[in-house]
Amino acid sequence: xxxxxxxxxxxxxxxxxxxxxxxxxxxxxxxxxxxxxxxxxxxxxxxxxxxxxxxxxxxxxxxxxxxxxxxxxxxxxxxxxxxxxxxxxxxxxxxxxxxxxxxxxxxxxxxxxxxxxxxxxxxxxxxxxxxxxxxxxxxxxxxxxxxxxxxxxxxxxxxxxxxxxxxxxxxxxxxxxxxxxxxxxxxxxxxxxxxxxxxxxxxxxxxxxxxxxxxxxxxxxxxxxxxxxxxxxxxxxxxxxxxxxxxxxxxxxxxxxxxxxxxxxxxxxxxxxxxxxxxxxxxxxxxxxxxxxxxxxxxxxxxxxxxxxxxxxxxxxxxxxxxxxxxxxxxxxxxxxxxxxxxxxxxxxxxxxxxxxxxxxxxxxxxxxxxxxxxxxxxxxxxxxxxxxxxxxxxxxxxxxxxxxxxxxxxxx
Amino acid sequence: xxxxxxxxxxxxxxxxxxxxxxxxxxxxxxxxxxxxxxxxxxxxxxxxxxxxxxxxxxxxxxxxxxxxxxxxxxxxxxxxxxxxxxxxxxxxxxxxxxxxxxxxxxxxxxxxxxxxxxxxxxxxxxxxxxxxxxxxxxxxxxxxxxxxxxxxxxxxxxxxxxxxxxxxxxxxxxxxxxxxxxxxxxxxxxxxxxxxxxxxxxxxxxxxxxxxxxxxxxxxxxxxxxxxxxxxxxxxxxxxxxxxxxxxxxxxxxxxxxxxxxxxxxxxxxxxxx
Numbered sequence: 001x002x003x004x005x006x007x008x009x010x011x012x013x014x015x016x017x018x019x020x021x022x023x024x025x026x027x028x029x030x031x032x033x034x035x036x037x038x039x040x041x042x043x044x045x046x047x048x049x050x051x052x053x054x055x056x057x058x059x060x061x062x063x064x065x066x067x068x069x070x071x072x073x074x075x076x077x078x079x080x081x082x083x084x085x086x087x088x089x090x091x092x093x094x095x096x097x098x099x100x101x102x103x104x105x106x107x108x109x110x111x112x113x114x115x116x117x118x119x120x121x122x123x124x125x126x127x128x129x130x131x132x133x134x135x136x137x138x139x140x141x142x143x144x145x146x147x148x149x150x151x152x153x154x155x156x157x158x159x160x161x162x163x164x165x166x167x168x169x170x171x172x173x174x175x176x177x178x179x180x181x182x183x184x185x186x187x188x189x190x191x192x193x194x195x196x197x198x199x200x201x202x203x204x205x206x207x208x209x210x211x212x213x214x215x216x217x218x219x220x221x222x223x224x225x226x227x228x229x230x231x232x233x234x235x236x237x238x239x240x241x242x243x244x245x246x247x248x249x250x251x252x253x254x255x256x257x258x259x260x261x262x263x264x265x266x267x268x269x270x271x272x273x274x275x276x277x278x279x280x281x282x283x284x285x286x287x288x289x290x291x292x293x294x295x296x297x298x299x300x301x302x303x304x305x306x307x308x309x310x311x312x313x314x315x316x317x318x319x320x321x322x323x324x325x326x327x328x329x330x331x332x333x334x335x336x337x338x339x340x341x342x343x344x345x346x347x348x349x350x351x352x353x354x355x356x357x358x359x360x361x362x363x364x365x366x367x368x369x370x371x372x373x374x375x376x377x378x379x380x381x382x383x384x385x386x387x388x389x390x391x392x393x394x395x396x397x398x399x400x401x402x403x404x405x406x407x408x409x410x411x412x413x
Numbered sequence: 414x415x416x417x418x419x420x421x422x423x424x425x426x427x428x429x430x431x432x433x434x435x436x437x438x439x440x441x442x443x444x445x446x447x448x449x450x451x452x453x454x455x456x457x458x459x460x461x462x463x464x465x466x467x468x469x470x471x472x473x474x475x476x477x478x479x480x481x482x483x484x485x486x487x488x489x490x491x492x493x494x495x496x497x498x499x500x501x502x503x504x505x506x507x508x509x510x511x512x513x514x515x516x517x518x519x520x521x522x523x524x525x526x527x528x529x530x531x532x533x534x535x536x537x538x539x540x541x542x543x544x545x546x547x548x549x550x551x552x553x554x555x556x557x558x559x560x561x562x563x564x565x566x567x568x569x570x571x572x573x574x575x576x577x578x579x580x581x582x583x584x585x586x587x588x589x590x591x592x593x594x595x596x597x598x599x600x601x602x603x604x605x606x607x608x609x610x611x612x613x614x615x616x617x618x619x620x621x622x623x624x625x626x627x628x629x630x631x632x633x634x635x636x637x638x639x640x641x642x643x644x645x646x647x648x649x650x651x652x653x654x655x656x657x658x659x660x661x662x663x664x665x666x667x668x669x670x671x672x673x674x675x676x677x678x679x680x681x682x683x684x685x686x687x
Binding site for chain 1: 440450
C-alpha cells in the first residue's frame with residue numbers, strides 16, 4: 001500500500017536577528033535605521049543575522065492507518081515539523097507528499113469566539129478545522145453529547161466555565177472525519193475524568209483506520225496510542241523505532257544531560273552564564289546520586305560577562321517528563337559579581353524525600369521582575385536511590401506519589 | 414480514500430492557491446458570518462451604529478458644504494447628494510480600517526491552521542459591505558422623503574459597486590500585509606482614511622474641481638467610484654467625466670493587482686513573523 005505521508009530531507013531555517021529584540025519590525029525603526037546609516041555614511045554593522053536550522057534533515061514515511069508518535073525535548077523541532085506538515089509555514093528544503101485529507105489539531109478551540117454561542121462555535125470551529133458544513137451538521141448531536149453541554153448550547157461561550165470550554169473544543173476536534181490527523185498535545189485538557197475520556201476517544205479515533213501523527217510530552221499517552229515513534233533532536237531524527245524503544249532512548253538521553261554547557265537549553269540576557277552544574281551527595285561527595293532522605297549538594301559555577309552584575313538564584317528539580325517537584329528561591333539573597341569574574345555558589349538541600357527515580361535540575365539566575373540572566377533547563381540530573389528508610393514493602397513508583405512522607409500512625413479503635 | 418495527494422515543497426506551496434481559495438470557500442463564508450455576528454452582538458447599539466455614522470456625517474457635510482459653503486447641488490437635494498457619496502466612501506473606509514487589522518486580530522488562527530490567508534481581509538471587506546447595505550436602507554428613506562427617485566441608470570449600480578469592491582480589496586490587501594510586517598503601520602491607517610475623506614468628492618461633487626485638474630484628481634480611485642455612484646443613482650444629474658473614470662479604473666486595477674501580488678508575496682512568512 002502506498003504510504004500516507006512521505007517526508008524527504010525536510011529542512012527549515014529561521015533567520016535570527018541579533019540587534020532587534022522586538023518580535024516584530026516597526027516601520028519607525030526601519031526608517032530610523034535608514035536615516036541613521038545615511039547620515040553616518042556607513043552601514044549599520046550592529047544588525048547581524050544568523051541562520052538557525054530548526055529542522056536539518058528529516059525523512060520518514062507513515063503508512064495508512066499507522067499511529068506515529070513524535071517525541072523530543074523542547075526545541076528539537078517537533079512543533080516546526082508539525083507546522084510544516086499542516087502547511088502553516090513553508091519548508092526551506094525538502095519535500096512532503098501527503099495522500100488524503102489532513103486535519104491538524106495544534107491546539108483545541110482554535111478560532112473560538114467568546115461572543116458566539118456554543119452552537120455557533122461548533123460550526124465555526126468545525127469548518128476552521130477542515131470539516132464541511134454538512135459534516136458538522138451530521139456529527140452535531142454527537143459533539144454536543146460528548147462535550148456534555150446540551151443545556152448551554154445557546155449561551156455565549158464567554159459565560160462557560162473553563163472546563164466546559166475545553167470539553168466543547170475537544171469534542172469538535174475529536175469528531176473530525178479526515179484520513180490523516182496531526183495532533184499536538186491536545187490531550188492536556190480538562191479535569192482528570194475528562195482527560196481519560198479524551199484518551200479513550202483518541203484511541204477510538206486512532207483505531208478507526210486513520211493515520212495519526214501525535215506529538216506529546218506526555219510519554220504514557222504516546223506509549224498508549226502509538227505503535228511507532230520518532231525521536232527528534234536538534235532538527236534530526238535520531239531514532240525511528242517501536243514506541244517502547246524510542247521512549248526508553250528519550251528517557252535515557254534526557255536523564256543524562258550534557259556536561260558541556262554549550263549544549264544546554266537556555267535563555268536569558270547572558271550578563272552572567274553558568275558553565276557547570278554539579279549535583280552530588282552532600283555526605284559522600286558521590287556525583288549524581290543521593291540516597292533517599294539524604295542531603296543534596298548543588299554546585300553552580302559561572303562567569304559574569306563584560307559588566308558588573310548581581311542576581312538571585314533559583315533551583316528547581318523536575319521529573320523526567322518535566323513536572324517540577326522541588327523548588328528553592330530566596331529573593332533577598334543577592335549575588336554580586338564583578339565584570340568577567342567567575343563565581344561559585346553552593347546550595348545544600350537537606351533531607352530529599354523524593355520517590356526514588358531520576359530527576360532533572362533547572363537553574364535560574366536573574367533579577368525578579370527585571371530580567372532573566374541565565375535560565376538553564378535540564379542542566380544536570382540526579383538519581384534518588386532507595387534506602388532502608390523506605391519500607392521494604394512499599395512499592396517504588398512515581399505514579400504513586402513524588403514525595404514519600406513519614407507518618408505517625410496510631411490505631412485509635 | 415486517498416483521492417487527493419498534497420505535495421509540499423520548498424518554494425512551491427502556493428501552487429494550488431486559487432484552487433485552495435475555492436476549496437476553502439466555506440471557511441470564508443463562516444469567517445464573514447462570524448465577523449458580522451460579532452459586530453452586531455458586541456456593540457450595544459448594534460445596527461444603529463452602521464446607520465448613525467454615515468447619517469450624522471451626512472448632516473454635518475450638508476450643513477458645511479451645502480448650506481455654509483454653498484457648493485452646487487445640480488438640482489439634487491443636498492442630503493441625497495452627500496449620502497449617495499457617503500455610502501461607497503464609508504464602505505471603502507471601514508474596509509480599510511477592518512482589513513488592515515484583521516490578520517493581527519486573527520494571529521491565533523494563522524499560527525494554528527492553514528488556509529489561504531486572503532480569506533481574512535476579504536471577510537473584513539464583506540463585513541463592511543453588510544454595513545453598506547444597512548446604511549443603504551437610509552438612502553431609500555431619504556429618497557422617499559424628498560420624493561427623488563433614480564431612473565434606469567440605477568441598473569448600472571452593481572458595476573460601480575464592483576469597482577468599489579476592487580478598490581477596497583486592493584488597498585485593504587496592501588495595508589493588511591504592511592501591517593503585519595510593520596506593526597506601527599496601524600497608526601497610518603486612520604490618517605489615510607481621514608485624509609481620503611477630504612480629497613474625495615464626498616461633501617461636494619467633482620464638478621467643482623477645475624477642468625484642467627480633473628484628470629489628476631481622478632488618480633484617487635474613489636473619485637471614479639463616487640462619481641459613478643452619483644451618476645447611477647441621481648438620474649444623470651451629475652455628469653460622468655469619462656477620461657477621469659477610466660483613469661480611476663486603471664488605478665483601481667493596478668492597486669488590486671499589486672495588492673494581491675504583495676499580499677501573496679508576504680503571505681508565506683506571516684506565520685513566522687506574526
